[in-house]
Amino acid sequence: MDLNLRHVRAFVSVVQAGSFTRAAALLNLSQPALTVQIQRLEETLAARLLDRTSRTVAPTRLGRELLPVFQRVLRDLDAVVIDTRDLAARRHGVVRVATLPSFAASALAEAIAQFRSEHPRVTFLIKDAIAQRVLDLVRNEDVDLGIVGGDVGDPELSVLYRTSDVLHVIYPRGHPIGALPKVTVDVLAEYPLILMDPATSVRAVVDLAFVGAGRLPTIACEATYMMTAVGMVRAGLGLTILPGSAREIHAEPELRSRLIDDPQFVRSVCLIKKAGRTLPAAAEAFCGTLTGLIVGSPA
Amino acid sequence: MDLNLRHVRAFVSVVQAGSFTRAAALLNLSQPALTVQIQRLEETLAARLLDRTSRTVAPTRLGRELLPVFQRVLRDLDAVVIDTRDLAARRHGVVRVATLPSFAASALAEAIAQFRSEHPRVTFLIKDAIAQRVLDLVRNEDVDLGIVGGDVGDPELSVLYRTSDVLHVIYPRGHPIGALPKVTVDVLAEYPLILMDPATSVRAVVDLAFVGAGRLPTIACEATYMMTAVGMVRAGLGLTILPGSAREIHAEPELRSRLIDDPQFVRSVCLIKKAGRTLPAAAEAFCGTLTGLIVGSPA
DNA sequence: CGCAGCGATAGTTAAAGGTTATGGATCTGA
DNA sequence: TCAGATCCATAACCTTTAACTATCGCTGCG
Numbered sequence: 231m232d233l234n235l236r237h238v239r240a241f242v243s244v245v246q247a248g249s250f251t252r253a254a255a256l257l258n259l260s261q262p263a264l265t266v267q268i269q270r271l272e273e274t275l276a277a278r279l280l281d282r283t284s285r286t287v288a289p290t291r292l293g294r295e296l297l298p299v300f301q302r303v304l305r306d307l308d309a310v311v312i313d314t315r316d317l318a319a320r321r322h323g324v325v326r327v328a329t330l331p332s333f334a335a336s337a338l339a340e341a342i343a344q345f346r347s348e349h350p351r352v353t354f355l356i357k358d359a360i361a362q363r364v365l366d367l368v369r370n371e372d373v374d375l376g377i378v379g380g381d382v383g384d385p386e387l388s389v390l391y392r393t394s395d396v397l398h399v400i401y402p403r404g405h406p407i408g409a410l411p412k413v414t415v416d417v418l419a420e421y422p423l424i425l426m427d428p429a430t431s432v433r434a435v436v437d438l439a440f441v442g443a444g445r446l447p448t449i450a451c452e453a454t455y456m457m458t459a460v461g462m463v464r465a466g467l468g469l470t471i472l473p474g475s476a477r478e479i480h481a482e483p484e485l486r487s488r489l490i491d492d493p494q495f496v497r498s499v500c501l502i503k504k505a506g507r508t509l510p511a512a513a514e515a516f517c518g519t520l521t522g523l524i525v526g527s528p529a
Numbered sequence: 530m531d532l533n534l535r536h537v538r539a540f541v542s543v544v545q546a547g548s549f550t551r552a553a554a555l556l557n558l559s560q561p562a563l564t565v566q567i568q569r570l571e572e573t574l575a576a577r578l579l580d581r582t583s584r585t586v587a588p589t590r591l592g593r594e595l596l597p598v599f600q601r602v603l604r605d606l607d608a609v610v611i612d613t614r615d616l617a618a619r620r621h622g623v624v625r626v627a628t629l630p631s632f633a634a635s636a637l638a639e640a641i642a643q644f645r646s647e648h649p650r651v652t653f654l655i656k657d658a659i660a661q662r663v664l665d666l667v668r669n670e671d672v673d674l675g676i677v678g679g680d681v682g683d684p685e686l687s688v689l690y691r692t693s694d695v696l697h698v699i700y701p702r703g704h705p706i707g708a709l710p711k712v713t714v715d716v717l718a719e720y721p722l723i724l725m726d727p728a729t730s731v732r733a734v735v736d737l738a739f740v741g742a743g744r745l746p747t748i749a750c751e752a753t754y755m756m757t758a759v760g761m762v763r764a765g766l767g768l769t770i771l772p773g774s775a776r777e778i779h780a781e782p783e784l785r786s787r788l789i790d791d792p793q794f795v796r797s798v799c800l801i802k803k804a805g806r807t808l809p810a811a812a813e814a815f816c817g818t819l820t821g822l823i824v825g826s827p828a
Numbered sequence: 829c830g831c832a833g834c835g836a837t838a839g840t841t842a843a844a845g846g847t848t849a850t851g852g853a854t855c856t857g858a
Numbered sequence: 859t860c861a862g863a864t865c866c867a868t869a870a871c872c873t874t875t876a877a878c879t880a881t882c883g884c885t886g887c888g
Contacts, residue, residue: 549834549836
C-alpha cells in the first residue's frame with residue numbers, strides 16, 4: 231500500500247478531535263470509514279499511530295512525532311490547491327507582456343486599466359522593447375504575451391490576434407496637407423519628413439511604401455522616440471509619420487494628424503505567444519480584454 | 530475532487546522524465562493510466578500544468594512554479610514512510626527505560642548489550658531512579674518501560690513481566706553465617722546489620738520480613754547506595770542484605786554472599802509500562818530480550 | 829507517403845472506499 | 859449494581875476510483 235493523503239488527513243483529524251466519532255463528523259464521513267482509513271495508514275507505515283480504548287483515543291509516541299510533519303504537508307498542499315484555484319479563477323496572478331513602446335502608452339494601458347477594474351488582484355509586468363527583442367522574450371517564455379509590429383513568420387510563435395495600425399501624418403495646424411482631399415505617397419514625397427529610426431517597424435513600413443510607389447522620401451531628420459519626432463514637427467522641421475495608436479500624435483495642441491490614404495501605410499500589429507504553450511489563466515483572460523478593446527478602437 | 534498523492538507523484542515524474550511514456554515505465558504504470566492521473570490533477574487544481582504536443586511534454590508556467598513544492602512534499606512524506614517502516618522493523622529507534630539503580634548495572638546492562646548486538650542502531654536512554662520516581666516517569670510516558678521493585682497496584686500501569694529478586698546476605702569470608710545450613714530471619718536477627726535506606730524497596734521487604742517473623746533487626750548502620758553498604762560490611766560493621774541481582778554483592782573479593790532461605794526475603798521486580806499504550810516497536814522487542822534474560826538468570 | 833513514436837480515448841475489470849447494521853467494552857446515573 | 863449511552867471495531871453490501879488492453883489521431887522522419 232502507498233501513502234494516501236486521505237489517510238494522513240484522517241489521522242490528523244482524529245488526533246485533533248480526540249475521537250473517531252467527532253473526527254468523522256468533522257470530515258463528513260461515517261465513523262467506520264474513518265476506522266478503516268486509520269487502519270490502512272497504520273498498515274502502510276507498519277506501525278501503530280493511535281492507542282484506542284473504548285473510551286479514549288491518544289496518539290502513540292510515534293504518532294505524536296509524525297503529527298507535525300503531517301500537519302505541515304497538509305497545510306502546504308492545501309495552500310497550493312487554494313492558491314492555484316484562485317489563480318485559475320483569475321482572482322490573482324501575474325501577466326507578463328512585452329510590447330512595442332508605442333503600444334505600451336496607448337491601447338495597452340487602457341486595456342490594463344479596464345482589466346484591472348474587473349480583476350484587481352492581477353498584476354502586470356510590462357517590458358517595452360523593439361520588435362526583435364519582443365520576439366525573443368516571447369520565444370524564451372520570459373513573457374506570456376508579446377505585441378509586435380510587422381508580420382510574424384516564426385513557427386515557434388503563434389499569433390493570437392492581428393490588427394493593423396494605419397499610419398498617420400502629423401503636421402502643424404494650417405499646413406497645406408490638411409486641406410487636401412487625400413494624403414498619398416506622392417503627397418508625402420513633396421515635403422521634408424522626420425522619420426523614425428530604421429530599426430523600428432514604423433520606418434520599415436514607410437520605407438517599403440515609398441519603394442513600392444517608386445518614390446524617395448525627403449528625410450529632414452531621424453528620431454528614435456516618437457515624442458522627439460513630434461517635437462521636430464512642432465519646430466517646423468517637417469512632417470512625420472506615426473502609427474494611429476501612438477498617443478504622441480495628440481500630444482501637441484497645435485499639431486494635427488490625419489490618416490494616410492494608402493493601403494501600404496499600414497503597420498500590422500500582432501498579439502503573440504509561444505506556440506504550443508498554455509497561457510496562465512489571467513493572461514488568457516487579458517487577451518480577451520485586449521482584443522475587445524482594439525477592435526473597438528480606431529485601427 | 531480532492532488532491533491525491535499519486536497524482537502529484539505522476540506530475541513530478543512526467544516533468545522529470547519529459548515524457549508520459551517514459552514516466553509510466555518508471556512508475557510501473559501504463560501510459561493511459563498516467564494520462565488520466567495528470568488530467569485528474571489538472572481538474573483538481575482547475576489549471577493546466579503540462580503542455581503536451583504529440584512529440585513533447587513541457588510544464589506550463591504554473592507547473593514550473595508548483596514543481597518544487599510538490600517535490601518537497603513528496604520527499605518529506607517518503608522520508609516519513611521509510612523512516613517509520615525502519616522504526617517498525619526495529620532497525621533503529623530509541624528505547625527509554627526508567628529503572629531502579631540496582632537493575633541498571635546488572636541485568637539491564639546485559640540485556641541492552643545483547644539487544645544491541647542484534648539491533649545496533651537502537652539507542653537506549655536510561656533513567657535510574659527510586660521506585661516512586663520510576664512509577665511517575667512511566668505514568669507520564671516520559672519513558673517507555675519501567676523496572677520497579679515491589680508490587681504495582683496502579684490501574685494506569687500494566688505489568689509486562691514479573692520476577693522476584695531473592696535477597697542475599699553479604700558477609701566477610703570466614704564469618705560463621707557462611708557455615709550454617711540455612712540463613713533465616715532468626716539467624717539475621719543475631720547479627721548487627723547494615724540496612725538500606727527506608728525509602729528503598731529492599732528495605733521495605735526486609736522490614737516486612739522481620740515484622741512478619743516477630744523479630745527486630747539490630748541495625749548497625751543505614752546506607753542509601755548499595756556500594757556503601759558493601760563497604761561497611763568489608764569494614765566489619767556487620768552484615769548487609771541486598772538483592773541477588775545487584776552487582777555490588779560480587780564487588781569485593783573478600784566478601785561472600787548467600788541467599789536467605791525465607792520466602793519473605795523476596796523482592797518482586799516488575800517490568801511495567803503505561804496501561805493501554807502501544808510500545809514503540811524497539812521497546813516491544815526489548816521486552817522480549819529482557820524477560821528472556823531474567824528468566825535464565827538466578828532469580 | 830508510410831512507418832514509428834507519443835499522447836488521448838474507450839471499455840472492461842479489480843481494488844478502494846463509503847454506508848448501514850451490529851457487536852463488545854466501558855463509563856454514568858438511577 | 860444494573861440499564862442505558864457512548865465509543866471503536868467488524869461485517870456485508872454497494873459505489874466510485876483507477877488500473878489495464880486495445881485503438882485512434884497526430885507528428886516527425888526516412
